[in-house]
Amino acid sequence: xxxxxKIDEATGVETVGHEWDGIEELNNPLPRWWLWSFYASxxxxxxxxxxxxxxxxxxxASDGVWKWSSRGALAAEVAGAEKARASxxxxxxxxxxDQLPGxxxxxxxxxxxxxxxxxxxxxQCHGAGAAGSVPGGARGYPNLNDDDWLWGGDLRxxxxxxxxxxxxxxxxxxRQSLMPSFGRDGxxxxxxxxxxxxxxxxxxxxxxxxxxxGRGAAVFSANCAVCHGADAKGGRQVGAPNLAxxxxxxxxxxxxxxASVTNAHAGVMPAWGHRLDPVTIKMLAAYVHSLGGGEKFAxxxxxxxxxxxxxxxxxxxxx
Amino acid sequence: MRNPEPMQGHQQNWYEKRRGVFPRQxxxxxxxxxxxxxxxxxxIYYATPWLRWDRGPYAPxxxxxxxxxxxxxxxxxxxxxxxxxxxxxxLLIMAGIGLFxxxxxxxxAWCGYACPQTVWTDLFQHVDRFIDGDRNAQIRLQNxxxxxxxxxxxxxxxxxxxxxxxxxxxxxIMYFADAPTLVRExxxxxxxxxxxxxxxxxxxxxxxxxxxxxxxxxxxMCPWPRIQTAMLDEKSLxxxxxxxxGEPRASVKAAQKQQAGSFGDCIDCxxxxxxxxxxxxxxxxxQIGCITCALCIDACDRVMRQVGRPRGLIDxxxxxxxxxxxxxxxxTPHRKxIWHPRTLVYFAIWAAIGCALMFALGTRRHIDLAVQKDRNPxxxxxxxxxxxxxxxxxxxxxxxxxRSMTVTLDGLPGAAMWTDTMGREDAARSVAVTVDADAIRxxxxxxxxxxxxxxxxFAFRLEAKDAEGGGDRVKARFDAPxxxxxxx
Numbered sequence: 176x177x178x179x180x181k182i183d184e185a186t187g188v189e190t191v192g193h194e195w196d197g198i199e200e201l202n203n204p205l206p207r208w209w210l211w212s213f214y215a216s217x218x219x220x221x222x223x224x225x226x227x228x229x230x231x232x233x234x235x236a237s238d239g240v241w242k243w244s245s246r247g248a249l250a251a252e253v254a255g256a257e258k259a260r261a262s263x264x265x266x267x268x269x270x271x272x273d274q275l276p277g278x279x280x281x282x283x284x285x286x287x288x289x290x291x292x293x294x295x296x297x298x299q300c301h302g303a304g305a306a307g308s309v310p311g312g313a314r315g316y317p318n319l320n321d322d323d324w325l326w327g328g329d330l331r332x333x334x335x336x337x338x339x340x341x342x343x344x345x346x347x348x349x350r351q352s353l354m355p356s357f358g359r360d361g362x363x364x365x366x367x368x369x370x371x372x373x374x375x376x377x378x379x380x381x382x383x384x385x386x387x388x389g390r391g392a393a394v395f396s397a398n399c400a401v402c403h404g405a406d407a408k409g410g411r412q413v414g415a416p417n418l419a420x421x422x423x424x425x426x427x428x429x430x431x432x433x434a435s436v437t438n439a440h441a442g443v444m445p446a447w448g449h450r451l452d453p454v455t456i457k458m459l460a461a462y463v464h465s466l467g468g469g470e471k472f473a474x475x476x477x478x479x480x481x482x483x484x485x486x487x488x489x490x491x492x493x494x
Numbered sequence: 495m496r497n498p499e500p501m502q503g504h505q506q507n508w509y510e511k512r513r514g515v516f517p518r519q520x521x522x523x524x525x526x527x528x529x530x531x532x533x534x535x536x537x538i539y540y541a542t543p544w545l546r547w548d549r550g551p552y553a554p555x556x557x558x559x560x561x562x563x564x565x566x567x568x569x570x571x572x573x574x575x576x577x578x579x580x581x582x583x584x585l586l587i588m589a590g591i592g593l594f595x596x597x598x599x600x601x602x603a604w605c606g607y608a609c610p611q612t613v614w615t616d617l618f619q620h621v622d623r624f625i626d627g628d629r630n631a632q633i634r635l636q637n638x639x640x641x642x643x644x645x646x647x648x649x650x651x652x653x654x655x656x657x658x659x660x661x662x663x664x665x666x667i668m669y670f671a672d673a674p675t676l677v678r679e680x681x682x683x684x685x686x687x688x689x690x691x692x693x694x695x696x697x698x699x700x701x702x703x704x705x706x707x708x709x710x711x712x713x714x715m716c717p718w719p720r721i722q723t724a725m726l727d728e729k730s731l732x733x734x735x736x737x738x739x740g741e742p743r744a745s746v747k748a749a750q751k752q753q754a755g756s757f758g759d760c761i762d763c764x765x766x767x768x769x770x771x772x773x774x775x776x777x778x779x780x781q782i783g784c785i786t787c788a789l790c791i792d793a794c795d796r797v798m799r800q801v802g803r804p805r806g807l808i809d810x811x812x813x814x815x816x817x818x819x820x821x822x823x824x825x826t827p828h829r830k831x832i833w834h835p836r837t838l839v840y841f842a843i844w845a846a847i848g849c850a851l852m853f854a855l856g857t858r859r860h861i862d863l864a865v866q867k868d869r870n871p872x873x874x875x876x877x878x879x880x881x882x883x884x885x886x887x888x889x890x891x892x893x894x895x896x897r898s899m900t901v902t903l904d905g906l907p908g909a910a911m912w913t914d915t916m917g918r919e920d921a922a923r924s925v926a927v928t929v930d931a932d933a934i935r936x937x938x939x940x941x942x943x944x945x946x947x948x949x950x951x952f953a954f955r956l957e958a959k960d961a962e963g964g965g966d967r968v969k970a971r972f973d974a975p976x977x978x979x980x981x982x
Contacts, residue, residue, distance in 0.1 A: 191506065204510035206714060208707070304870030320884075322918075323877040379879070420877035421945065465914065467874070467884060467940055 264288070268454040272330045273472065275461060282461060289462025292455050296447065305466055307424075314425045315442045320466045323422040325414045326350055328470035334460040338453075340446030341414065349446055352413040357398065358437025365437075367394045372432040378407050378419040381427060514636055515709055515773035517619055518629040518765070522792025531607045532616060540661070543668030547571075550894040552931035560670050566932070572855065573932075575892065584851045588844055593718075594725065595840035599832045601731040601810075602722050606787035609718075611711050612771075614662070614704035618655060619771060625651040629768055655705040656697070663696030709772035712785055719782050726780075728813040729834045733786045735766075735777045735808050738820045746801055759803050766790035766808055776808055786810075862890035863901070863956040863966040872973040879945035881974045887937040889956060891929040898959040900924045901937070905952030906972055909943035918942070926959070941972065949974045 181190045183201055190199045224230060228244065230237040263284045267275070275282050293305065300316045301307055307318035317325065326336050341350040357363040363371070367390075374391025376382040396405065402415040409417035416424060424442075425435050447456055463469070545557035547570055554561065559568040567574040567582065574581050596603050605612060625647060626632045638644055667689050668676060679685040680693075703711050712719055726732065740760030749757040760777070767775050769790060774783040776790050794808040811819070812831050819825045868884040876882055891897050902924035903909055910921035921942065929935040950972050957965040 189506070202506055202508070204507050206710060207509045207511045208710070209714065210509045302870070304868070306871035306874070318871070318874065320871060320874050321876055321882075417877060421875050421879035422877050467882070467914070468876075471917075 260288075264454050267457060272334050272457055272460065275330065275457070285458040285461035286465045288455070289458035289460070289465075292451070292459050293462055296451065297459070300444075305463065315440060317424060318422075319463050320468055321422060322468040322470075323417060323420060324468070324470065325409075325411070325416055325424075327411050328464070328468060329472045330460055330464050330469070331472065333463050333469075334457060336444070337456050337459055337463075338446065338448035340448075341444040342441055343443060343446040345449065346446035350414055352402070352415070353441055354402070354415075354439035356437065356439045358433075363394065363398065363436070367391075368433055368436045371395050371399065371436060372429055375407055375418040376427070376429060376432060379421055379427075382429065512710060513773060514633070515771065516622075516629045516632040516636070517771045517773075517789070518768040518793075519623055520769045520789055520792050520796070522789075522795060524788035524792050528607060528616065528787065528789075532613050535608060535610075535613050536617070540665045543665065543673040549573075550931075552896075553894045554672055556672055558669060559672070562670060573892070578858070581851060581855065584847055588847050588851075591840055591844045591847065595837065595844055597722055597725045598727075598730060598834075598836045598840055601726060601733075602719070602784070602786040605712065605719065605722070605785035609785075611703065611716070612785060612787065614658075614700060615708045615771060617658065618704045618708070621651060621654050621658070625654070652705070655701055659697045659700035659704065660693070662700045663693040666696050667692050709783065712772060713783050719785075723782060727836070729831070729836065731786075731810045731812055731828065731831060732780050733776060733784055733788055733791065733808065734811040734813075734816055735760075735779070736806070736811070736816065736819070737777070737779075740777070740807050759798070759807050761797065761801060763797055765793040765797050769793040859964070859966070860892035861897070861899075861956065861958055861964045861966060862892075863954060863968050864888040864890070865954055865968050865970050867970065873975065875945075875975065876942065880942045881945065881947055881972075882940050882942040883972055884938065884940050885954075885970065887939055887954060889927065889929045889935045889937060891931065891933055891935070893931065893962075895931045896928055897931075898926065898928050899965075900926045900957050900959060901939070902955045902957070903941065903952060904955045904967065906941070906943060906947075906950065908947070909941055909952075909972070911939050911941040914938040914940075943972065943974070947972070947974050949976070 181192055181199070182188070183190050183199065186201060188201045188203060191202045193200055225239065226241050226243075227239040228236040229239065263281070267281055267285050267288070270278060270281060275285060293301075294303070297305070301319055302309065302316070305319040307316040308314045317323075322328070324332075326332060326341070336350060339346045339348045339350065342352075343349040355362055358365060358368045370387045370391035371394045372391070373382055373385070373387035374389075374395050377384040377388040377391075382388065395403075395407065399407070402410050402413050403418055404410050404415070407418040408420075409415045416422075421427075423431065425431060425440055447459070451459070542558050543556065546555050547557035547568070548555055549568070553566075553573070554568065556568065557570050559566075561568065565576045572581075593604055622632060626635050635644060635647065664680070667680075671689070676685060676689065680689060707715075737758075740758040742757055743760040743762040744752070744757040745761050745763075749761075766777065767773075767790075769792070770776070771787060771789065772783045772785060774781060776784060788810065791806075791808050791810070795805040798805050798807055806825070809825075810828055811825065815826050815831060864887070866886045866888070868886075872883070874882040874884070887901060889899060889901070891899075901911075903911060910923060911925060912918050912921040913925055913927075916925075918940070921940075925937075925939065927935065927937060951969060952972055953967050953969045955965065955967045957963070
């Protein structure tokens with residue numbers, strides 16, 4: 176038998192007996208445990224194919240005994256996250272919105288939850304930064320970062336606005352008001368519309384107060400002051416905008432104002448109470464309130480508001 | 495391919511059972527060095543997590559702690575935050591170049607003395623000797639049939655393996671949490687699942703790699719011997735059998751019967767093979783299985799002493815020096831062989847990185863301000879016409895105590911700022927805040943400037959309001975509507 180053994184002279188190692196143009200292969204045996212680990216990986220692979228989706232079928236891979244799927248894994252993770260969030264959501268739900276600022280941790284969670292809900296439900300109109308209409312784009316979507324509020328900017332008011340919407344047909348308690356189309360309906364002749372535009376623009380210094388503005392003042396007090404107020408600072412009961420400030424929802428140029436008086440706008444926001452649960456709406460209100468323009472609670476709720484100012488008891492005591 | 499002679503009748507072995515290695519106990523210079531290094535390395539490994547280091551009330555008092563949960567790495571007086579991970583990267587690069595340095599100076603000294611695989615294998619081989627006796631007794635027991643006595647001995651030995659392995663795995667997790675607390679939690683079942691999993695995995699790997707696979711790890715699994723093989727050159731110290739002196743081999747008696755000078759110094763006693771922890775024969779020349787632990791030098795020196803021949807038949811030598819010695823010159827002392835250009839270059843790189851790290855560590859600021867502007871919307875016109883921009887400021891306090899700081903507007907005349915926890919009515923040029931110990935405090939600020947303010951640069955200035963002081967200044971850009979355009 177030994178005459179069949181071929182030994183390489185240089186190394187003293189047996190060759191496998193094959194030869195390629197004079198090149199031979201040494202036989203340095205692999206360790207036995209390596210072989211066993213190879214068998215073990217084969218066994219593992221068989222187990223893997225049985226347990227996980229692996230075998231290609233006509234339409235999709237086999238399900239595997241564990242029925243694992245990436246969608247299932249995602250659903251499980253989402254369910255886990257929801258379970259982890261449940262207690263916080265329940266706490267937010269159980270806290271009246273007036274008392275939310277008094278609980279900074281809940282408030283923080285509400286703002287974070289509101290941010291997520293805003294990204295899904297609100298950005299289509301208000302924009303990702305909640306800055307409302309973009310210059311040059313469609314007008315009439317309010318900027319939620321600023322300190323100008325048509326219907327009020329404290330937490331409770333924002334919550335009501337989101338829940339019932341603005342001029343939304345399907346909700347009894349929706350914010351409701353309607354400005355007449357003074358020009359189109361012939362209530363005011365075009366020159367008076369022009370005058371009243373000059374007047375309101377003079378209030379914020381956008382136009383010099385001249386003769387047209389003087390004439391417009393009379394027109395304003397007769398036709399507009401009932402909603403917008405004698406000082407033109409607006410009326411939140413009816414969502415009448417402040418006309419004496421620097422913020423113009425439908426444009427602040429003379430022709431823009433003329434257009435608004437001629438053909439009145441009546442912006443609509445859906446009532447989200449029909450679509451979203453109260454906790455989400457509460458969180459949305461907290462987020463919108465946190466954007467930098469949120470107002471404190473109205474004086475009527477003074478005792479409560481003091482207790483729940485964001486600065487906490489120290490600020491209340493200092494007052 | 496041509497296959498002229500099919501291997502008829504000869505069964506070739508493609509796989510090979512592990513040949514048992516039963517190294518004999520030896521004493522000598524290098525064995526003592528190995529003992530010392532084993533004691534030092536194991537002590538460092540097991541004891542370090544128990545060292546305490548007072549960092550005040552706001553930080554853990556464990557000297558070396560990788561606090562993954564709080565994203566902090568503590569090492570004595572040094573505390574590293576995740577964004578400073580380049581320090582750790584630098585240390586790892588130093589460790590890598592340090593290995594190159596050691597390799598170019600003294601060959602595979604890492605493999606022979608300090609590698610955990612070597613140290614733990616050595617430890618386990620001592621357990622073998624303690625339970626089963628020295629080499630011959632071990633071989634006898636290995637070849638003996640399975641009896642109750644043998645099974646008992648094996649069970650005892652493996653239990654000791656397991657205990658050492660468990661202790662090894664257990665010590666590892668102590669680096670990642672407060673050690674005394676973790677020990678208590680571990681035994682009361684309150685520790686995190688990852689702690690138990692880590693101990694289980696490390697116990698299993700230590701048990702398998704140290705207790706059974708041993709030299710197989712060095713020869714088949716570890717990439718380092720192969721890299722080192724490429725890094726060794728003719729100036730590297732390697733364990734060398736001086737064949738010009740040893741060959742041809744003959745026993746003392748056989749040599750005496752022949753005429754003087756016809757045989758070399760090697761008496762073919764095989765002691766160098768018997769003591770080798772990887773089971774190789776160094777007399778076959780340099781090879782990948784040699785971890786240069788130098789135990790064969792100890793063994794050969796002892797034999798040479800016994801037969802009255804000079805020591806150093808097997809000794810550390812460079813290929814270059816071996817050639818000189820073969821030609822008849824006296825061997826160069828080892829300490830002179832260590833320093834050659836490659837060693838010096840590695841040392842220079844290693845030291846340069848070390849100095850750079852020390853410099854960076856010494857000059858890093860413990861207070862820092864980062865500003866992030868709201869980009870959507872970039873600016874905001876308020877109802878009174880003022881222009882408002884918003885930022886999220888991040889105030890970093892790396893000190894182990896809370897600090898009072900102020901953030902002030904630098905530039906932007908007439909502007910005022912307020913935070914989201916105060917009203918606009920309290921707006922001012924600067925805001926005072928307290929930043930917790932060892933923390934980053936995010937602060938949302940609104941900066942408003944009068945109507946007609948143009949887009950311009952300014953800066954936020956951070957100042958610490960305590961005795962130590964210090965601060966930071968970060969430039970920012972204030973956005974405003976362009977010209978007299980309408981605002982919506």
